[in-house]
Amino acid sequence: MVPKENQVFTLVEIFKKMILNQLIQLRQELHQTPEIAGEEGNTASKILSFFSKMGPDEVIENLGGFGLAFIFKGKTAGPRTLFRAELDALPIQESGNPSYKSKIDGKGHLCGHDGHMAIICGLGEKLAGQRPEKGELVLLFQPAEETGEGARRILEDPKFQRIKPDFAFALHNLPGFPLHQLVIRKDTFAAGSIGMTITLTGKTSHAAHPEAGINPANAIAQLIQTLPQLPEKLNGFALVTVIHAEIGSLAFGTSAGRGYLSLTIRAFDQEELDILIQRIEEKVKSISESEKLIFEISYREEFAVSQNDPEAATIAESTMKELGFDIYDKPEPFRWSEDFGLFSQSGPAYLFGLGSGENCPQLHEPTYDFPDELIETGVKLFEAIARKINQ
Structure with missing residues (x-):
């Protein structure tokens, strides 16, 4: 018996919901077991296990410490595009009370790196289902972002030459901005x-x-x-x-x-x-x-200055507009710093913000918690950028 068109649509939606639920579950598991800079071994193992079912074409472990890179290859030669997430948490006691509260005393995912990891894992699910047509897509999980050490260690690791990108992209969730709003800037994004x-x-x-x-x-x-x-x-x-x-x-x-x-x-x-x-x-x-x-x-x-490359900005921002996102072009750079800045000093890169709610506690506050609603948004945008460059 052949399923009707509306039944097929329902099955697709159910499958998408299952994948999203898996990503939310992963994010909450990561939230419960935070590891600070230089100690991210168990976190890396969880990510490695999650990717094992996807069958990436190449996996690089112990990159600049506990860093991981998963490579998905296209059918023909083309650009290499990198998307980055961070592995580390903060040495701060969580005082919020979610059902998945940190089990590690004095440590908490109070900057949203657990959510950023879930987004890149979701992108991995998409790429496993449909490889790029050309080039390579690299999904990087960086250690020690909070201390400004991780990016340098990765760039200095000889294994980095295997994944050195033509374009690199990253996002950071931003409390104080409307949920799902994209915060952009050409030139300098953060100090x-x-x-x-x-x-x-x-x-x-x-x-x-x-x-x-x-x-x-x-x-x-x-x-x-x-x-x-x-x-x-x-x-x-x-x-x-x-x-x-x-x-x-x-x-x-x-x-x-x-x-x-x-x-x-x-x-x-x-x-x-x-x-x-x-x-x-x-x-x-x-x-x-x-x-x-x-x-x-x-x-x-x-931390190096986070400098957005003009060509990478054009690619990302045109994609944002095509998808109909609410976009805020910030007149001044952020005064805080991001370790992704070193990637932007070594090649074409683009960093942007993803609003996590006007009433969301600020980053590094003990009650902060990454909004799970942002996972789907981040995956959707990153996948669209990846398809635009490597399709």
């Missing part, structure tokens, strides 16, 4: 940033005879006053934020001989960010020498 710690070493002495020592207090006071003013000499947006300062210890009989100052430095332009860092280093050197201090500078959590 680059870096954490700097300045260590100043002098000489301790008795507090009754501070002249016998070299106390870094005056130097740190000067740096706190002058460093945040350096961005004023640049053309574009830049910001130096003092986040921590420490001098000596709580010993009232001792004049301090060592001090620390930590800053976050950010800018919308990569060249200006580099210039600002150089000027800060010069100012630290100058003040340290005048105060007879030895200085050391260390860096961590380095």
Whole structure:
């Protein structure tokens, strides 16, 4: 007996619903077992298991750490297009109370990386059902996004040459914007940033005879006053934020001989960010020498500027319009940073936002939870972009 047309349509809809439910279930399982940067082994295993039924043409494991790449090949030569999700969670205690609340004390998927992973898994389901006509599609699961280490490790891994893309795409959910709204920007999407710690070493002495020592207090006071003013000499947006300062210890009989100052430095332009860092280093050197201090500078959590490529933007944004999405073209870049920025500094890339609701708790808040409704939206858009380039 041949099923009627409406019956076939119903079966298709039922199958789509089953797939979506599987993705929601996966997202909630990932939410329950978060792993922070550098510890994503079990998360990677869950993703690997989910993809095992899809039969990708090639799988690359341990990419830049616990990273994974799944490759779906077309019938003929063509461009290589990469879509990225993040594996890591945050070292923050979840205080919301979903039925799938984090089971790991002090850790939570409070940035939505669990949802981003589910979207890329959904894209994998689509590609498994229909391979691209040409080129290759790469689905990348990146470790250590939150610390700004993962992208660099992937790019420096020799295995990356196997998946180096002609185009790379990523999204990030954005609380405060209407659910399903797409937030776009040409040129700079998000700032680059870096954490700097300045260590100043002098000489301790008795507090009754501070002249016998070299106390870094005056130097740190000067740096706190002058460093945040350096961005004023640049053309574009830049910001130096003092986040921590420490001098000596709580010993009232001792004049301090060592001090620390930590800053976050950010800018919308990569060249200006580099210039600002150089000027800060010069100012630290100058003040340290005048105060007879030895200085050391260390860096961590380095994020490149997320720069959207014009051709990649045209492809993505034309697809968004064809699908009839609500689109908001943001007049200014975001001040926060994203590790995807390093991909954009190494090749054509495009990052955009996906609204997760105007009343959704902000990212990194302990009550945040990724809206499952966004999974289908993300899959639909990513698949359409993939088909446009590789069909």
